[in-house]
Amino acid sequence: MNSDKDFKSYLLVSPKKIAILVKEELNPKEIYKKEIFVHTESNSINLEFLSHFLDENIFKIEKTFKRFIKNIYLIIDTNDFLPIKISIRKKDHNNTIDTKNLIYLLNEAKDQCQKTLENQRIVHTTIENYLIDNISYSSLPENKECGNFSLDIKFICISDKFIKNLENILKRYHISVNQAVSVEYLNQYFSQNEHKIFDMAEKIISGCNENEIIFSNKSSKNKGFFEKFFNLFS
Missing domain, CATH: 3.30.420.40 (ATPase, nucleotide binding domain)
Structure with a gap:
């Protein structure tokens, strides 16, 4: 077969x-x-x-x-699914938002979620809001320079x-x-x-939700990177 x-x-x-x-x-x-x-x-x-x-x-x-x-x-x-919302902020950025910045914040949020909820599996991760210099965006604007930005992230977990x-x-x-x-x-x-x-x-x-993050288990020099954002900005 x-x-x-x-x-x-x-x-x-x-x-x-x-x-x-x-x-x-x-x-x-x-x-x-x-x-x-x-x-x-x-x-x-x-x-x-x-x-x-x-x-x-x-x-x-x-x-x-x-x-x-x-x-x-x-x-x-x-x-039995458990939704968890986390907001995470990058202060004094003063530059264009790029892959490296997003990867860092997303991994930091993921680590916080896993530390808060032990023995839970993250099934979905979505960015619900981009707050860039106090202006909200439903999706990430291209080549956007800013002083500060934050992400409102939702994790959907299960045992x-x-x-x-x-x-x-x-x-x-x-x-x-x-x-x-x-x-x-x-x-x-x-x-x-x-x-x-x-x-x-x-x-x-297939990725129809542009704000959903697909976490990849592939090994790379950016360990724990989010594959979808990596592909989007590379």
Whole structure:
């Protein structure tokens, strides 16, 4: 069998519903979709039910398409996400805002968040406001010189144990999590006219929110840099 280079896989987990979707990499065509509803009053995701669902579908997908699923995008619908807001300031800057300045502030904010909330996994990081010389901007203006600037940053976190439980279940099928996405975050970002959860997740993963920061685990001389900003300004 070949690997999953030709398609993308998505897994939705929630207390009431579990679904899996496989799409072609270069084509919006859905080649496999299966969903099942869980009849329960609990607000917790049933991990045993999830395992049973994966048993029925992962091997079926791999056998049908003769492709191993190596990576998957995880879409999580739960009330357990925790939003954290941090404002961080650069004083006496007196220069153009560049990649190095942003990386420094973003990493400082991330470190503060992780120190404040131990055992939490950051799932989304967004810049909600740029305050440049006391003027607010919804997005970063290009080649902007300033004396002082600050960032209002929102982190959306979830229990690291919760994510690891899901990762451990997927490891039984030799599947790694590419990225986790919050359903609540998707619903807040998109309009009420957007109802297809997999389409919304794909747009977010593709970077449609210009103020969302995708943290990269790649090694570089700027350890812990934010890949999206690095690409934007390089």
